[in-house]
Amino acid sequence: MKTLGTKIAEYRKLKKMTQEELASKLNVSSQAVSKWENDLSIPDLPILIELSDIFNVSLDELIRQKEDVEVARVVEPQLRKSVDQMMLKVVIDSGDGDKVRLNLPLSLIKTGMEIGMSMPEINGKAALKGIDLEKVMKLVDQGLVGKLIEIESADGDHVEIFVE
Missing domain, CATH: 1.10.260.40 (lambda repressor-like DNA-binding domains)
Structure with missing residues (x-):
């Protein structure tokens, strides 16, 4: 803590x-x-x-002194939300002091994948480009929610990806 x-x-x-x-x-x-x-x-x-x-x-x-780490967990099939009700949250804190917060509906991502969309470059940094949206969606389809990805780069960039 x-x-x-x-x-x-x-x-x-x-x-x-x-x-x-x-x-x-x-x-x-x-x-x-x-x-x-x-x-x-x-x-x-x-x-x-x-x-x-x-x-x-x-x-x-x-x-607050609470841990802000939301552990990824698998939700039982009968308790899962529809993909249309879920969000992909991306938190980026760059080593340069920039902060980016994205809240993307998973339905939008699913549609974007159908037309060949990939993760964007943010502020000239390619930290998100390597994220495979198809793998993220497969994890979600299997019921995984919470913090899926956390990246700390040598440049001081910090990226977290959650599904809620």
């Missing part, structure tokens, strides 16, 4: 900011930022709101 301090440090580094730069934006000392990142203290609510704005994440994502 990631602590608030760990998250502040990770988000700060994703933004390629030093503790001093973050402190300056928040009008606090760099020692305050260091204490937060080492879980020796926590920021007040107004500062937490500013942090969520600076990092472009929700307050919930910033402060």
Whole structure:
């Protein structure tokens, strides 16, 4: 489980900011930022709101200590949703600080596959191009839902693919 301090440090580094730069934006000392990142203290609510704005994440994502990993699981045939009711969710956090969130209906993907569609290139990066949509759809047809793919590249890119 990631602590608030760990998250502040990770988000700060994703933004390629030093503790001093973050402190300056928040009008606090760099020692305050260091204490937060080492879980020796926590920021007040107004500062937490500013942090969520600076990092472009929700307050919930910033402060909750729950694991955000949704484990893939197989759903029993009688409990499965129709493909028309399901979504493919793609979460991309690039090493450059870009964030992309895609929510695609599986019915749209199925139709796209019929006309030869493949995963797009995002922001000049080909991280998604290697994803085989046919294999993803076969897994879904077998009842697999949850986090199907998680990729960490050497460039600091992070990609997750979920089916819900």
